[in-house]
Amino acid sequence: MRAALVGRLVGLVGLVGLVGPLTACAPTTNASGTGGIPVVASTSVWGSVVAAVGGNLVSVTSFISSPSADPHSYEASARNELALEHAALVVANGGGYDDFVDTMVSALAHPPTVLHAVQIADTGQDNEHVWFDLAAVRAVAGAVADELGAIDPAHAAEFTAGAQTFGAAVATIQQQVATLRQHAAGTPVAITEPLPLYLIEAAGLRNLTPTAFSNAIDDETDVSPLVLATTLALFTDHQVRALIYNEQTTGPQTQRVLAAAHAAGIPVVPVTETLPPGLGYVAWMQATVTALQAALT
Numbered sequence: 018m019r020a021a022l023v024g025r026l027v028g029l030v031g032l033v034g035l036v037g038p039l040t041a042c043a044p045t046t047n048a049s050g051t052g053g054i055p056v057v058a059s060t061s062v063w064g065s066v067v068a069a070v071g072g073n074l075v076s077v078t079s080f081i082s083s084p085s086a087d088p089h090s091y092e093a094s095a096r097n098e099l100a101l102e103h104a105a106l107v108v109a110n111g112g113g114y115d116d117f118v119d120t121m122v123s124a125l126a127h128p129p130t131v132l133h134a135v136q137i138a139d140t141g142q143d144n145e146h147v148w149f150d151l152a153a154v155r156a157v158a159g160a161v162a163d164e165l166g167a168i169d170p171a172h173a174a175e176f177t178a179g180a181q182t183f184g185a186a187v188a189t190i191q192q193q194v195a196t197l198r199q200h201a202a203g204t205p206v207a208i209t210e211p212l213p214l215y216l217i218e219a220a221g222l223r224n225l226t227p228t229a230f231s232n233a234i235d236d237e238t239d240v241s242p243l244v245l246a247t248t249l250a251l252f253t254d255h256q257v258r259a260l261i262y263n264e265q266t267t268g269p270q271t272q273r274v275l276a277a278a279h280a281a282g283i284p285v286v287p288v289t290e291t292l293p294p295g296l297g298y299v300a301w302m303q304a305t306v307t308a309l310q311a312a313l314t
Contacts, residue, residue, distance in 0.1 A: 112145030
């Protein structure tokens, strides 16, 4: 498993007093107030899920949101600390992916409730990228609705309805994946790291990437020359039908894999760890599955 995201907390307390007002996070209030329930999400993925459940009854701050940023090198800030101080609920990924959130919450005098997606998903796998597990995402939406309803009971039914509507939209993507499985089960593919494995497994695809390669990329360690050569051969020998490539954690070795796929005329399906600008979770995941379908047909 990738080492936990570590935020630089040195000097954080001193910095809190130096920054201006946190405009991205509403004051702590219930949904009947002007700002809605203030919720912090570690990434824009979980922030989008919260927004889908809570609508205008919540005010969401997502810490990691830039599609050009590498979430694994994220550095926490004083602004993040202020957001957590105001939050009524925090939704983190867990599983070692964003431990900086727990570190910061534990330092608060009055910590908010924290939901960890990995714990809710309970997949039994050593893969923290649970936002690619569609059933897990629906479960997280339900847990968010429950917590928001406990915070603001007057609107509990609306939160439940929001989770149900979101869940129904995700269910359509699950059906899309099931259709892909009917046509492409057993198709060999390659990855650069374990990010999309839940989706690959749901679609019945065979991941031929050496575990030593994808784990090294995930752990940000060097890949041995032999493992790299074996991985590159997947493309030069046309052993796979597609490469599923994480655009947010790239380096010389993954770029060589990408170049090998292009040179061999093998389709590349880009995936990311945060949402592209202007897209919510459902549209983003639909686009990802559609791109995978196109690559395999």
